[in-house]
Amino acid sequence: MDQPSTIAQALSAVASRLKRVRTARGVTLAALSEATGISKSTLSRLEAGQRRPSLELLLPIAQAHQVPLDELVGAPDVGDPRVRLKPHAVNGNTVLPLTRQPGPLQSYKIILPASRAAPELCTHDGHEWLYVLSGRLRLVLADHDLVLEPGEVAEFETRLPHWFGSTGEGPVEVLSLFGRQGERMHVRARPKR
Numbered sequence: 001m002d003q004p005s006t007i008a009q010a011l012s013a014v015a016s017r018l019k020r021v022r023t024a025r026g027v028t029l030a031a032l033s034e035a036t037g038i039s040k041s042t043l044s045r046l047e048a049g050q051r052r053p054s055l056e057l058l059l060p061i062a063q064a065h066q067v068p069l070d071e072l073v074g075a076p077d078v079g080d081p082r083v084r085l086k087p088h089a090v091n092g093n094t095v096l097p098l099t100r101q102p103g104p105l106q107s108y109k110i111i112l113p114a115s116r117a118a119p120e121l122c123t124h125d126g127h128e129w130l131y132v133l134s135g136r137l138r139l140v141l142a143d144h145d146l147v148l149e150p151g152e153v154a155e156f157e158t159r160l161p162h163w164f165g166s167t168g169e170g171p172v173e174v175l176s177l178f179g180r181q182g183e184r185m186h187v188r189a190r191p192k193r
Contacts (some may be wrong), residue, residue, distance in 0.1 A: 121163045137172045
């Protein structure tokens with residue numbers, strides 16, 4: 001079904017919804033007019049389908065009836081919001097891309113098996129941000145050999161020799177944000193006033 005006909009169908013059904021919601025609540029046109037500031041004749045024409053509904057008219061009506069705007073409009077479904085992750089095996093790891101659009105910053109969930117414990121350092125352009133979800137992550141970064149626990153974060157330039165994997169005690173799950181051109185993740189928080 002094309003978009004214009006879907007919109008036209010949704011708009012044509014608004015009139016009956018408006019009348020149904022009002023009568024179910026036992027509200028007269030005069031009372032609704034007083035509550036919304038919309039004339040009785042405009043409300044009557046909306047319910048009869050003789051006036052095209054607009055946000056300026058529907059919002060006060062939804063507020064007066066204390067219902068979501070969707071209940072009056074019957075907005076068409078937007079589709080299935082679920083993300084279907086497709087894991088890939090990369091060098092013995094399971095990688096689930098979380099970013100669906102191309103762009104400078106990409107996100108991944110990576111599951112590193114316990115067997116991967118021997119460091120093989122590499123370098124490449126970019127910037128990496130890692131968050132440990134579970135397990136213990138060993139990160140070798142230049143002269144540093146670190147172990148990160150769940151909830152800990154590491155951020156580094158990937159031009160430095162680096163490697164990360166399991167400590168060998170069990171698998172590790174991490175979230176990775178990676179920018180090929182060196183993009184960094186920026187976290188901004190402001191106190192509530």
